[in-house]
Amino acid sequence: MKGEGFLTKNISNFTHTLESVILTEDLCHAPGLLQSLDSRVKVVTFVLFIVTVGLARSLAILGTIFVLILIFSFLSKVSLRFFLKRVLLFIPIFTAVIALPALFITPGEPLIAVAGKLIITEQGARTAVLLFLRVVDSLSFGMLLILTTPWTSILVALRWFRIPSLLVDILGMTYRYIFLLLHTANSMFLARRSRTIGTLSSGENRRWLAIALATTMAKSQHLSEEVYLAMLSRGYQGEVRVLNDLRLKRRDFLWVAFALLAAFILLWGNSL
Amino acid sequence: MHIPDGYLSPATCGSMYAVAVPFWYLAVNRVRKVLTNRTVPVLALFAAFSFVLMMFNVPLPGGTTGHAVGGTLLAIVLGPWAAVLGVSVVLGIQALFFGDGGLLTFGANCFNMAIVLPLVGYFIYKVIASNSEATSPRRLLAAVAGSYLAIVAASFAAGLELGIQPTLFHAADGTPLYAPYGLNVALPAMLIGHLLIAGPVEAVVTGGVFAYLQRSHSSLIKADAPRKKEGKLWLLWGALGLLAFATPLGLLASGTAWGEWGVDELKNMGLGFIPQGLEKLAGWWPAPLPDYGFPRMGAVIGYILSAVVGIALVAFLLWMLGRWLSRKSLAKQESSAKEASIE
Numbered sequence: 381m382k383g384e385g386f387l388t389k390n391i392s393n394f395t396h397t398l399e400s401v402i403l404t405e406d407l408c409h410a411p412g413l414l415q416s417l418d419s420r421v422k423v424v425t426f427v428l429f430i431v432t433v434g435l436a437r438s439l440a441i442l443g444t445i446f447v448l449i450l451i452f453s454f455l456s457k458v459s460l461r462f463f464l465k466r467v468l469l470f471i472p473i474f475t476a477v478i479a480l481p482a483l484f485i486t487p488g489e490p491l492i493a494v495a496g497k498l499i500i501t502e503q504g505a506r507t508a509v510l511l512f513l514r515v516v517d518s519l520s521f522g523m524l525l526i527l528t529t530p531w532t533s534i535l536v537a538l539r540w541f542r543i544p545s546l547l548v549d550i551l552g553m554t555y556r557y558i559f560l561l562l563h564t565a566n567s568m569f570l571a572r573r574s575r576t577i578g579t580l581s582s583g584e585n586r587r588w589l590a591i592a593l594a595t596t597m598a599k600s601q602h603l604s605e606e607v608y609l610a611m612l613s614r615g616y617q618g619e620v621r622v623l624n625d626l627r628l629k630r631r632d633f634l635w636v637a638f639a640l641l642a643a644f645i646l647l648w649g650n651s652l
Numbered sequence: 653m654h655i656p657d658g659y660l661s662p663a664t665c666g667s668m669y670a671v672a673v674p675f676w677y678l679a680v681n682r683v684r685k686v687l688t689n690r691t692v693p694v695l696a697l698f699a700a701f702s703f704v705l706m707m708f709n710v711p712l713p714g715g716t717t718g719h720a721v722g723g724t725l726l727a728i729v730l731g732p733w734a735a736v737l738g739v740s741v742v743l744g745i746q747a748l749f750f751g752d753g754g755l756l757t758f759g760a761n762c763f764n765m766a767i768v769l770p771l772v773g774y775f776i777y778k779v780i781a782s783n784s785e786a787t788s789p790r791r792l793l794a795a796v797a798g799s800y801l802a803i804v805a806a807s808f809a810a811g812l813e814l815g816i817q818p819t820l821f822h823a824a825d826g827t828p829l830y831a832p833y834g835l836n837v838a839l840p841a842m843l844i845g846h847l848l849i850a851g852p853v854e855a856v857v858t859g860g861v862f863a864y865l866q867r868s869h870s871s872l873i874k875a876d877a878p879r880k881k882e883g884k885l886w887l888l889w890g891a892l893g894l895l896a897f898a899t900p901l902g903l904l905a906s907g908t909a910w911g912e913w914g915v916d917e918l919k920n921m922g923l924g925f926i927p928q929g930l931e932k933l934a935g936w937w938p939a940p941l942p943d944y945g946f947p948r949m950g951a952v953i954g955y956i957l958s959a960v961v962g963i964a965l966v967a968f969l970l971w972m973l974g975r976w977l978s979r980k981s982l983a984k985q986e987s988s989a990k991e992a993s994i995e
């Protein structure tokens with residue numbers, strides 16, 4: 381990759397990340413099914429769902445779960461097109477790359493022969509689809525959770541589950557400063573891009589990239605000192621206190637009951 | 653190297669969490685001791701930096717691009733334990749917001765990229781850099797070598813986790829339930845990719861940034877006084893532990909190690925006769941764990957269990973031997989000291 385192509389690629393990369401997260405935050409406040417549930421309940425039930433996906437052993441169960449996911453997202457005002465686009469976008473390309481050869485190399489009954497010699501075996505097809513569906517289902521649950529729950533509520537839930545407050549505080553602050561640093565990096569790339577005429581060698585680009593990264597690192601270090609002083613002057617003594625007005629409603633209990641029942645029925649399907 | 657949910661069985665995910673938790677616990681305690689109240693802002697900012705670093709596209713010779721993990725760089729600047737926490741936080745945010753790596757596989761991903769990677773990288777960096785100046789070329793070489801080998805080690809761990817799936821978890825008819833390729837495919841695939849592409853990216857980024865830090869921010873590179881012997885010994889144990897973790901590699905090999913054939917195998921090998929002495933001697937020691945397996949247990953689980961038992965036994969015996977030797981030399985020293993004082 382030469383000169384400006386490399387810069388443009390990075391800029392669009394940063395902008396894309398920023399954009400997608402801003403979009404996420406909008407959906408958290410829409411009036412929908414999942415948005416109305418307590419964040420703790422949601423975290424627990426979604427972990428339960430993901431474990432169920434992990435334990436499911438047949439295509440039928442994984443397919444049923446995907447239908448459930450689509451219903452959840454419809455009831456939570458997440459547009460189907462947006463959701464599918466996002467999930468399919470996030471499915472790492474390598475899942476497809478990994479699943480493909482399994483079609484051919486898994487020993488078993490031949491299903492279809494491609495180009496005479498390549499034979500897709502029945503077991504191979506099952507293996508590939510099983511892996512693909514499992515990845516799609518797990519990813520969709522993670523996506524739904526983050527699309528319908530504000531980040532701060534997830535952090536409060538994590539603290540409620542006795543995750544050490546040190547880790548939760550770091551998580552919260554890291555998320556905040558990622559955007560500042562992304563923005564800083566983006567400006568550096570834009571500035572560089574606007575000064576670049578013609579093409580640069582990839583060695584030149586790498587040298588510039590190293591300097592950009594090292595500068596960002598030094599800036600982070602400097603900023604961490606300033607942030608610490610700012611926290612100190614506001615009375616920080618090593619612990620962050622949060623307002624905690626979590627209260628479970630009737631629908632939360634109903635949802636937990638539903639989730640348990642669904643997981644039980646789905647896993648019972650394993651023994652059929 | 654971010655393993656998504658669906659590739660590893662829930663059992664594997666659970667064990668990887670169990671492996672990662674003690675490291676996190678240790679890391680939290682160590683970091684708190686050093687940074688005290690600064691822990692949160694310092695780690696948050698550096699974790700954010702590490703996230704941004706992972707987003708940078710690095711141009712490679714030949715027109716491709718890649719991105720680095722930066723765990724070794726973080727370990728060099730912040731210390732290995734802070735890097736463990738920092739990279740873990742980044743992996744958590746990537747898994748939650750960007751679907752990069754799963755939630756169940758989070759423990760495994762942290763083990764590979766947030767524990768193995770920075771600890772191995774830092775260990776190699778320390779060994780090569782030793783007491784050299786902060787701005788010396790030797791230190792730069794140490795950073796480059798450390799980061800390269802660290803990412804290869806991490807990919808090795810990931811390859812192991814993926815590779816044991818089809819052997820351990822498959823449906824009744826043999827259809828693999830999770831990652832479909834055995835160790836003989838998964839390990840080389842992970843290793844080749846990381847030896848040839850991801851490794852060089854990591855080395856180029858770490859080396860480039862490190863060289864610039866040496867020129868203009870050398871205060872960020874801690875060239876501290878040589879550490880106590882104890883610390884180094886601990887790292888040695890870490891390296892040994894990693895080797896032990898590689899035990900499942902033995903499952904790859906088929907057949908018996910050369911020269912360790914049993915009597916039956918010798919017969920099958922077309923050796924027309926069995927040395928009489930061998931036949932006589934073969935059965936005299938009924939090993940408690942024949943063929944490295946526990947009776948009435950899955951072959952694979954048995955193999956791994958016997959590895960654990962074996963390692964524990966050897967470690968115990970060596971420890972006893974060490975104690976005995978050190979006592980002996982201590983006694984010798986004392987007696988010679990007495991003699992000297994008498995004279």
